[in-house]
Amino acid sequence: xxxxxxxxxxxxxxxxxxxxxxxxxxxxxxxxxxxxxxxxxxxxxxxxxxxxxxxxxxxxxxxxxxxxxxxxxxxxxxxxxxxxxxxxxxxxxxxxxxxxxxxxxxxxxxxxxxxxxxxxxxxxxxxxxxxxxxxxxxxxxxxxxxxxxxxxxxxxxxxxxxxxxxxxxxxxxxxxxxxxxxxxxxxxxxxxxxxxxxxxxxxxxxxxxxxxxxxxxxxxxxxxxxxxxxxxxxxxxxxxxxxxxxxxxxxxxxxxxxxxxxxxxxxxxxxxxxxxxxxx
Numbered sequence: 001x002x003x004x005x006x007x008x009x010x011x012x013x014x015x016x017x018x019x020x021x022x023x024x025x026x027x028x029x030x031x032x033x034x035x036x037x038x039x040x041x042x043x044x045x046x047x048x049x050x051x052x053x054x055x056x057x058x059x060x061x062x063x064x065x066x067x068x069x070x071x072x073x074x075x076x077x078x079x080x081x082x083x084x085x086x087x088x089x090x091x092x093x094x095x096x097x098x099x100x101x102x103x104x105x106x107x108x109x110x111x112x113x114x115x116x117x118x119x120x121x122x123x124x125x126x127x128x129x130x131x132x133x134x135x136x137x138x139x140x141x142x143x144x145x146x147x148x149x150x151x152x153x154x155x156x157x158x159x160x161x162x163x164x165x166x167x168x169x170x171x172x173x174x175x176x177x178x179x180x181x182x183x184x185x186x187x188x189x190x191x192x193x194x195x196x197x198x199x200x201x202x203x204x205x206x207x208x209x210x211x212x213x214x215x216x217x218x219x220x221x222x223x224x225x226x227x228x229x230x231x232x233x234x235x236x237x238x239x240x241x242x243x244x245x246x247x248x249x250x251x252x253x254x255x256x257x258x259x260x261x262x263x264x265x266x267x268x269x270x271x272x273x274x275x276x277x278x279x280x
Contacts, residue, residue, distance in 0.1 A: 006113075007116065008127055009024070009121070011136030011171065014138075014165075016138065016146075020182055020191065024199070032103065032116050034095055041095055041098065042068060042091065042094075044067060052073075056076065078160075078163045092120070096126065099126070116130060122169055127177050134180045135175050135180070137181050137183055137185075
């Protein structure tokens with residue numbers, strides 16, 4: 001039985017993940033944005049908000065409106081790994097709980113596919129619960145160039161930009177977990193073409209050219225039942241210790257076939273213990 005795809009979309013800061021998310025939404029696919037949820041779970045009067053204020057102190061992280069000053073908080077956690085881990089320990093469990101409820105609601109409505117837009121999909125362990133992992137990839141130089149060129153009232157310095165990128169798992173490391181990699185080093189039309197091909201592939205998986213299964217999943221009871229079965233299967237796979245990621249990915253070629261290829265533009269760093277980096 002085919003199952004409604006739960007897709008994990010991830011990337012890095014300034015990789016273009018939000019653009020890919022917007023392109024997916026034009027196909028009427030529901031997007032669950034973890035960034036939005038992360039703001040909701042630490043909004044004023046929530047337990048997450050109170051924990052963070054008590055830990056860091058109101059004088060350091062609250063603005064004049066009594067809300068979290070994300071710039072000030074970012075300056076703390078981007079330079080202190082222990083504080084970043086503590087903050088993630090507050091936010092991640094609350095975001096995961098919210099994601100589960102939103103996915104169930106999508107299945108109840110009969111959605112044939114759900115996309116989880118999660119910057120820390122790999123780091124937070126959420127990749128284990130999705131059927132597809134899509135990584136939006138750019139090389140190091142392009143990533144920092146795009147980050148520096150972002151319009152902002154207070155533009156980042158090179159040091160600040162590097163600190164934000166370094167605080168995340170590298171895109172090369174994330175790519176190891178991917179079932180699909182979207183290359184965002186080109187133009188917007190090229191990016192849109194990759195997204196269109198990816199959606200076509202998902203629909204074919206849901207019943208071939210006719211798409212009988214994804215159409216059937218639009219009936220809420222069927223979509224919910226298939227989704228629950230999918231979660232049970234994922235749980236069983238996790239109990240068996242099954243892992244994904246072999247450093248290989250499936251990419252589309254022009255004749256719409258798939259070709260398994262080794263990740264290009266990567267090489268092993270000397271003495272990195274297997275860490276992958278982008279070749280300049």
